[in-house]
Amino acid sequence: MSKQGTPATLLRIFPYAKSALPRIALGMLAALGGHMLALTIPQVLRDLINGLKNIGTVEALLPLVFIVLGLGLLEAVMVLLRRWLVLTPGTHVEAGMRAKLYAKLQDLPVAFHDKWPSGQLLSRATGDLSLIRRWLSFGLVLLVANGITLIVGFVILIGFNLTLGIIYFAISVPIWVIGFNFEKKYHTTARLSQDQAGDLATSVEQSVHGIRVLKAFGRGDHAAGKFATDALRLRGTELKKAGLIGNLWLYLILIPEFAVGISLFIGIGLVADGQMSVGTLVAFLATTTVLRWPTESIGFLLSMTIDATSAVQRFFEVIDAPVDITDPEHPRAVAVSKGRLEFKDVHFKYPDAAPESPDLLDGINLVLEPGESVALIGVTGCGKTTLTALATRLYEVTGGSITLDGVDIRELTRDDLRSNIAMAFEDATLFSSTVRENVLLGRPDASDADLDQALEIAQAKFAYDLPDGLDTTIGEEGMSLSGGQRQRLALARAVAAAPAVLVLDDPLSALDVDTEAMVEDALRTVLTATTALIVAHRPSTVQLADKVALMQNGKITAFGLHSELIAVNDHYRFVISSLDAAGNQISVEDEVN
Numbered sequence: 001m002s003k004q005g006t007p008a009t010l011l012r013i014f015p016y017a018k019s020a021l022p023r024i025a026l027g028m029l030a031a032l033g034g035h036m037l038a039l040t041i042p043q044v045l046r047d048l049i050n051g052l053k054n055i056g057t058v059e060a061l062l063p064l065v066f067i068v069l070g071l072g073l074l075e076a077v078m079v080l081l082r083r084w085l086v087l088t089p090g091t092h093v094e095a096g097m098r099a100k101l102y103a104k105l106q107d108l109p110v111a112f113h114d115k116w117p118s119g120q121l122l123s124r125a126t127g128d129l130s131l132i133r134r135w136l137s138f139g140l141v142l143l144v145a146n147g148i149t150l151i152v153g154f155v156i157l158i159g160f161n162l163t164l165g166i167i168y169f170a171i172s173v174p175i176w177v178i179g180f181n182f183e184k185k186y187h188t189t190a191r192l193s194q195d196q197a198g199d200l201a202t203s204v205e206q207s208v209h210g211i212r213v214l215k216a217f218g219r220g221d222h223a224a225g226k227f228a229t230d231a232l233r234l235r236g237t238e239l240k241k242a243g244l245i246g247n248l249w250l251y252l253i254l255i256p257e258f259a260v261g262i263s264l265f266i267g268i269g270l271v272a273d274g275q276m277s278v279g280t281l282v283a284f285l286a287t288t289t290v291l292r293w294p295t296e297s298i299g300f301l302l303s304m305t306i307d308a309t310s311a312v313q314r315f316f317e318v319i320d321a322p323v324d325i326t327d328p329e330h331p332r333a334v335a336v337s338k339g340r341l342e343f344k345d346v347h348f349k350y351p352d353a354a355p356e357s358p359d360l361l362d363g364i365n366l367v368l369e370p371g372e373s374v375a376l377i378g379v380t381g382c383g384k385t386t387l388t389a390l391a392t393r394l395y396e397v398t399g400g401s402i403t404l405d406g407v408d409i410r411e412l413t414r415d416d417l418r419s420n421i422a423m424a425f426e427d428a429t430l431f432s433s434t435v436r437e438n439v440l441l442g443r444p445d446a447s448d449a450d451l452d453q454a455l456e457i458a459q460a461k462f463a464y465d466l467p468d469g470l471d472t473t474i475g476e477e478g479m480s481l482s483g484g485q486r487q488r489l490a491l492a493r494a495v496a497a498a499p500a501v502l503v504l505d506d507p508l509s510a511l512d513v514d515t516e517a518m519v520e521d522a523l524r525t526v527l528t529a530t531t532a533l534i535v536a537h538r539p540s541t542v543q544l545a546d547k548v549a550l551m552q553n554g555k556i557t558a559f560g561l562h563s564e565l566i567a568v569n570d571h572y573r574f575v576i577s578s579l580d581a582a583g584n585q586i587s588v589e590d591e592v593n
């Protein structure tokens with residue numbers, strides 16, 4: 001959390017709010033104008049009452065009556081004008097900030113998303129931003145308008161009667177002190193409640209997402225219990241907030257009431273002594289009534305400003321997060337990649353791994369010649385998935401380098417790199433849109449023939465038989481499809497991208513053996529032209545590749561033909577024998593030799 005003060009933090013939204021400021025400033029003027037009109041009404045009242053005594057006829061006073069009425073009407077118009085002026089610009093600022101946040105979330109590396117719960121991001125994009133909008137179009141406008149009104153009001157009171165004005169002012173001063181103390185306490189509580197709301201959103205998001213697992217394991221009650229605990233905690237914090245506000249209001253109402261009482265008491269004495277006219281006393285009291293709302297609202301507006309400050313802080317926590325996987329300043333261009341992929345002494349360690357532990361990837365050396373397909377095998381957890389993620393810079397190597405056609409991948413733009421290397425992951429994420437859009441994600445302009453070929457290769461032609469064919473919307477995460485169908489669409493997506501290099505992280509694990517054989521047959525025809533790195537969990541997948549690389553203790557310890565390695569390498573034989581036809585695999589912990 002930043003240590004900046006409230007004004008400095010709030011100033012940071014200036015770039016986003018710039019275009020809205022003229023209307024917001026006009027809104028402030030309208031609000032101020034309304035208050036000023038209200039402040040002139042007591043002046044007319046004074047003349048009205050003092051006139052009663054001198055003139056004696058009601059008709060002569062009629063113009064003054066109409067002036068009061070007119071002023072009241074004008075004040076109402078000003079309120080309307082303020083609302084009309086400030087409501088729209090706030091929504092533009094909110095939309096702009098939300099778009100910026102979303103773009104940033106897309107830009108941030110995977111490591112950021114590993115660390116940040118989705119609910120925290122969700123609550124920033126929704127709750128926090130709408131709070132900032134309300135503050136801009138309501139809180140800020142009234143804080144300025146009411147603040148100035150208070151100052152002008154006190155000057156007018158002093159003009160009516162110096163002694164009374166000073167007394168009223170002196171009695172009102174504690175309100176500022178109380179407001180100030182309130183600010184400090186409220187700040188921490190407001191921040192806590194926003195964080196807890198974020199946690200709650202995470203817990204909802206996770207249990208909706210994992211509803212099948214929760215139901216299958218009968219853990220619904222447990223999840224509900226955890227939710228209730230979190231919700232109770234948030235409720236406690238909200239109650240504390242409400243308590244603080246309630247406390248503030250007690251003083252905000254009590255003190256002005258007290259001030260009016262004292263002023264009235266002393267004022268009547270002054271009138272009796274002939275030092276003040278009745279009209280002036282009435283005008284004085286009427287003015288304090290006009291100042292009532294600005295006085296009371298200051299505390300509320302301050303608390304809103306504090307809420308907005310922590311919302312702005314939370315927004316910038318994401319915006320300021322470093323994007324450490326960036327495009328180079330002077331990117332090298334790859335026209336059409338030949339597809340030579342080389343890992344040179346690649347080291348990698350996850351940021352949250354224990355500092356004393358060895359690197360997960362501890363000097364990987366591996367060359368994939370253009371058009372060559374290489375199967376990568378090794379026990380579960382040895383870092384195969386991690387290595388594939390490095391090739392498209394989902395994570396950044398911590399040592400060594402990866403080159404595409406001899407160019408360090410860090411010298412390419414991420415777009416360039418990722419259009420040349422396509423990936424299919426073991427857990428096939430499908431978006432809630434049509435089959436066509438899902439498959440053509442990496443190459444939206446591909447022809448129908450290309451699309452058809454990709455579906456053919458991935459054995460995903462079942463898509464044509466869906467209710468609306470390729471235009472069928474598949475549910476969130478493709479839930480209405482089977483695991484095998486989802487995997488085949490995800491594979492079709494990688495193939496349709498027509499990349500120079502295809503990286504497949506065990507893309508066939510959910511397929512039955514027959515379908516897998518068909519996919520492999522089809523892939524063989526594509527892979528002749530495409531360089532492929534395939535993480536394999538089945539012996540049949542291994543046989544699909546030209547060469548096999550064996551990964552062990554963070555290194556490639558053997559590389560060559562399957563037939564050679566099986567003959568000479570003990571560990572290779574061990575790993576292969578642990579891959580049964582069903583794709584079950586032994587893990588590091590079970591490893592015996």
Ligand SMILES: Nc1ncnc2c1ncn2[C@@H]1O[C@H](COP(=O)(O)OP(=O)(O)O)[C@@H](O)[C@H]1O
Nearest residue numbers: 114350352360379380381382383384385386387
């Ligand atoms: N996002 C991550 N953050 C931290 N550690 C991770 C992350 N992903 C994987 N790991 C760890 O890295 C190791 C290698 O994982 P992985 O590359 O998925 O292995 P494999 O694909 O060979 O089974 C595992 O011990 C795993 O716990």
Ligand SMILES: [Mg+2]
Nearest residue numbers: 384385386505
């Ligand atoms: Mg894996």
